[in-house]
Amino acid sequence: MRYLGFILLLGLFSYQPGPKFPSKLSDYGLFEGELKYQLPHSGVTPYALISPLFSDYAHKLRFIQLPSGKSVAYNPDSVFQFPVGTRIAKTFYYPMDERKPNGSRRLMETRILSHEPTGWVALPYIWNEEQTEAYLEVAGGTSLVEFKNQQGKKQQVNYVVPNVNQCKGCHERDGAMTPIGPSARQMNASIQYAHGNENQLDYWGRTNQMSDVPTSRPKFVSYIDEGASLNERVKAYLDINCAHCHNPKGPAKSSGLFLDHRYYGTTAYGIMKSPVAAGRGSGGLQYDIVAGKPAESILHYRMNSHDPGVMMPELGRSIIHQEGVALIREWIKSLN
Structure with a gap:
């Protein structure tokens, strides 16, 4: 850093x-x-x-x-x-x-x-x-x-x-x-x-x-809308907060972790995916996302940190987004 x-x-x-x-x-x-x-x-x-x-x-x-x-x-x-x-x-x-x-x-x-x-x-x-x-x-x-x-x-x-x-x-x-x-x-x-x-x-x-605006158009849900689908909230959250870097053409493309909503459900989205480069940022954890186990997931670990050498995103925030971390924690727990 x-x-x-x-x-x-x-x-x-x-x-x-x-x-x-x-x-x-x-x-x-x-x-x-x-x-x-x-x-x-x-x-x-x-x-x-x-x-x-x-x-x-x-x-x-x-x-x-x-x-x-x-x-x-x-x-x-x-x-x-x-x-x-x-x-x-x-x-x-x-x-x-x-x-x-x-x-x-x-x-x-x-x-x-x-x-x-x-x-x-x-x-x-x-x-x-x-x-x-x-x-x-x-x-x-x-x-x-x-x-x-x-x-x-x-x-x-x-x-x-x-x-x-x-x-x-x-x-x-x-x-x-x-x-x-x-x-x-x-x-x-x-x-x-x-x-x-x-x-x-x-x-x-x-x-x-x-x-050429059509009548039928895609739409995100609001990630703060607790009445919306958990999966749809997570897709919207990770897309806007992470995917501008974590995509095949972004600054974090070498990580192989792609959080654009279109990659949801793929290995590239992080489930049981090993990080390309282990180090302090991984917290000693082995996978980006471990289904059912947020405490063992690098994604959750880095979002829940304000250490400049660990936290993600590394730019644009200086404090932890408590509600965002809670959303990702709930989602990882729901995975099986």
Whole structure:
């Protein structure tokens, strides 16, 4: 891990974002009125994911701006292939009291994914204490935030904003940057627009932002929905939290552990699969998943750790996702 950090640091010092990327979030013109309210301008479309990536319990506001006159082609299987000129904005924030979702909140970071002619570029903008502006910080940063959870208990998180090279650690596929979340399975659900509730894919088709949208479409369940099938919840959870690296074209392809939902039920999904490289990260355990035995499963062991040399995912979180670990524990127990 120290070696990896050194390589990332070298890459960071060599990275120059160039004058074409604004130094302030407001310069993009994505929002109207006071920036902190995150009200999208015309031509900027809010979106949401059914099963979002866990990021230290941060909430997220998501927006996409397509280049004028352009649309994205529907596909049922993978992340949508957005045209050059697309900008995706994702604002990470914490409600000061999770029992009051419409109450005060603290905006931490707005991450811009910009589709340039040379490929996607990830740019982190960190919000100031006054919550009036967010500024480009290619080196990333950390900030302590306090909030109350659903039980009214005070929580503290040392929120980490990744640097521009660490973003590649999750967003890279086949050596190129790509978005992770926006796909048919993740967006086949209704959200609140200015005119009312509407299915996102229907809305995108109706407004000519997406072509060839069919009436029959795949859909993930929400992994927090306890009324949904346990297997379907696990497929959604591992797909969004792990499969961006653990797939045949991702940074973790050499592990042979593929957690894309399409590999569910195969040996590559980890059941009684030996790790390619044993070491401290395996905790001395022999298999990625041992049916019925979470305590003997490497997947559970690494998810349940916050040791930087052990934990998975190794980027994007600094604390344990207790509910996610509980979900995987329950699922492994159910296997036979």
